Amino acid sequence: MPRTLAALPPEQGVRLITLQRPEALNALNTELLGELAAELDLAEQDADTRAVVITGSRKAFAAGADIREMAERDLVGILNDPRLAHWQRIARFGKPLIAAVNGFCLGGGCELAMHADILIAGEDARFGQPEINLGIMPGAGGTQRLLRAVGKSLAMQMVLTGEAIDARHALRAGLVSEVTQPELTVERAIAIARLIAQKAPLAVRLAKEALLKAEDTDLASGLRFERHAFTLLAGTRDRDEGIRAFQEKRRPDFTGQ
Amino acid sequence: MTFEHILFSIEAGVATLSLNRPEQLNSFNAQMHGEVREALKRVRQDPEVRVLLLTGEGRGFCAGQDLADRNVAPGSAAPDLGESIERFYNPLIRALRDLPLPVICAVNGVAAGAGANIPLACDLVLAARSASFIQAFCKIGLIPDSGGTWTLPRLVGMARAKALALLGDRLSAEQAQQWGLIYRVVDDADLRDEALKLARHLATQPTYGLALIKRGLNASLNNSFDEQLDLERDLQRLAGRSEDYREGVSAFMEKRTPTFKGR
Numbered sequence: 001m002p003r004t005l006a007a008l009p010p011e012q013g014v015r016l017i018t019l020q021r022p023e024a025l026n027a028l029n030t031e032l033l034g035e036l037a038a039e040l041d042l043a044e045q046d047a048d049t050r051a052v053v054i055t056g057s058r059k060a061f062a063a064g065a066d067i068r069e070m071a072e073r074d075l076v077g078i079l080n081d082p083r084l085a086h087w088q089r090i091a092r093f094g095k096p097l098i099a100a101v102n103g104f105c106l107g108g109g110c111e112l113a114m115h116a117d118i119l120i121a122g123e124d125a126r127f128g129q130p131e132i133n134l135g136i137m138p139g140a141g142g143t144q145r146l147l148r149a150v151g152k153s154l155a156m157q158m159v160l161t162g163e164a165i166d167a168r169h170a171l172r173a174g175l176v177s178e179v180t181q182p183e184l185t186v187e188r189a190i191a192i193a194r195l196i197a198q199k200a201p202l203a204v205r206l207a208k209e210a211l212l213k214a215e216d217t218d219l220a221s222g223l224r225f226e227r228h229a230f231t232l233l234a235g236t237r238d239r240d241e242g243i244r245a246f247q248e249k250r251r252p253d254f255t256g257q
Numbered sequence: 258m259t260f261e262h263i264l265f266s267i268e269a270g271v272a273t274l275s276l277n278r279p280e281q282l283n284s285f286n287a288q289m290h291g292e293v294r295e296a297l298k299r300v301r302q303d304p305e306v307r308v309l310l311l312t313g314e315g316r317g318f319c320a321g322q323d324l325a326d327r328n329v330a331p332g333s334a335a336p337d338l339g340e341s342i343e344r345f346y347n348p349l350i351r352a353l354r355d356l357p358l359p360v361i362c363a364v365n366g367v368a369a370g371a372g373a374n375i376p377l378a379c380d381l382v383l384a385a386r387s388a389s390f391i392q393a394f395c396k397i398g399l400i401p402d403s404g405g406t407w408t409l410p411r412l413v414g415m416a417r418a419k420a421l422a423l424l425g426d427r428l429s430a431e432q433a434q435q436w437g438l439i440y441r442v443v444d445d446a447d448l449r450d451e452a453l454k455l456a457r458h459l460a461t462q463p464t465y466g467l468a469l470i471k472r473g474l475n476a477s478l479n480n481s482f483d484e485q486l487d488l489e490r491d492l493q494r495l496a497g498r499s500e501d502y503r504e505g506v507s508a509f510m511e512k513r514t515p516t517f518k519g520r
Binding site: 180181183184 | 472488491492494495
């Protein structure tokens with residue numbers, strides 16, 4: 001039974017993962033990261049889970065890595081860091097992942113949020129990569145995903161000064177897609193997950209993959225991948241159902257076949 | 258922490274914070290900033306507090322920044338006033354605006370510089386008839402801060418805002434009320450009582466709902482019509498979940514006076 005997070009299905013097709021280390025503002029220690037990776041593994045295998053929402057508390061999504069833990073690692077320790085495998089597991093998650101961010105979303109917490117496909121932020125959320133203040137730098141995608149999300153100038157500023165930006169700024173910069181009242185952030189994220197959960201799972205999976213492809217490949221390869229994925233869907237039952245339902249003016253009933 | 262430059266008390270849901278450097282017309286130095294910040298923190302953390310009353314001791318409300326506290330000796334390097342704003346004034350203004358309860362400001366005398374703009378960050382401003390507002394910044398080569406450049410045009414219109422800010426003339430409390438800068442003017446002798454009466458009333462009201470009203474109205478100044486309608490939907494969704502809403506409706510149905518808990 002995990003101690004540092006809670007997972008429950010708030011409704012059909014959706015799984016909600018809540019980070020729970022209130023004593024440390026949800027700092028991502030190895031245990032928490034491992035539990036999260038394991039939880040996503042379960043969600044991956046569970047046919048009933050079609051979208052996952054990840055959130056923290058009202059005060060903090062996650063305020064960084066666990067500094068105490070980090071201090072104990074020397075060069076060799078970092079080379080053999082078990083955390084890397086957890087991060088890779090989170091990055092490989094194939095179903096839609098939505099982060100509902102309230103409060104502090106810093107360092108490793110910001111990197112975790114950027115692993116999500118969709119970010120929803122509460123009015124008072126703050127995003128930052130303060131690693132530089134400790135004489136280190138982001139080590140779980142912060143320098144890569146931030147630049148892709150917000151562009152070079154702001155990413156450089158955030159990473160090199162360590163200063164955080166607020167939710168509105170994050171919205172303007174394209175880091176998050178919506179800003180809500182903090183009390184409604186999780187609700188809104190679940191509503192988006194619900195919409196996605198009603199779609200055809202295979203189409204959702206391939207569409208997500210194609211979008212992620214766009215982040216790390218040239219246009220021609222990306223277009224080729226898109227075409228292949230598009231073609232693959234032609235062989236699914238859900239595609240026939242989707243088109244038929246449209247013609248018959250009724251709601252489609254997708255099975256994931 | 259005991260306070261030296263402010264008086265602070267909490268009684269029956271009303272937190273009263275009074276600036277207390279009467280000899281310096283309650284102007285701000287670093288220590289007073291720190292004490293106000295600490296008091297506001299207590300207000301935020303105490304679930305019993307349902308309204309904040311901000312006022313000043315002596316003949317002035319607040320004369321803004323204590324210039325004796327700022328080193329601008331001839332020949333010294335230019336000070337970075339941005340830093341002082343970033344550290345002291347902006348957090349104070351944001352704290353007052355973001356406080357999830359009504360903030361009443363009783364302006365007991367002259368309000369100058371930042372002291373003229375701090376009340377404008379509060380929700381309900383009462384002023385003694387002898388009180389006055391002075392955007393004194395222009396007289397020493399500065400610009401109105403503490404939100405002044407934002408709140409003034411919104412409260413009194415651009416033409417008057419520019420006159421106030423560029424001339425730095427004294428604006429009487431009565432004129433301020435006529436212009437819509439503040440809510441009410443009362444006789445000097447009645448100011449404390451009137452402000453307390455208002456505070457005690459608000460302390461019995463649905464605090465959470467009032468906080469949402471404040472949030473909505475504050476946001477409206479920057480929102481488009483559509484954004485504001487969406488915000489109203491979301492805030493009402495939150496308000497509808499409160500105990501006080503339930504109580505308000507049952508009291509109405511049962512034709513009795515509601516007892517609100519503020520949540």
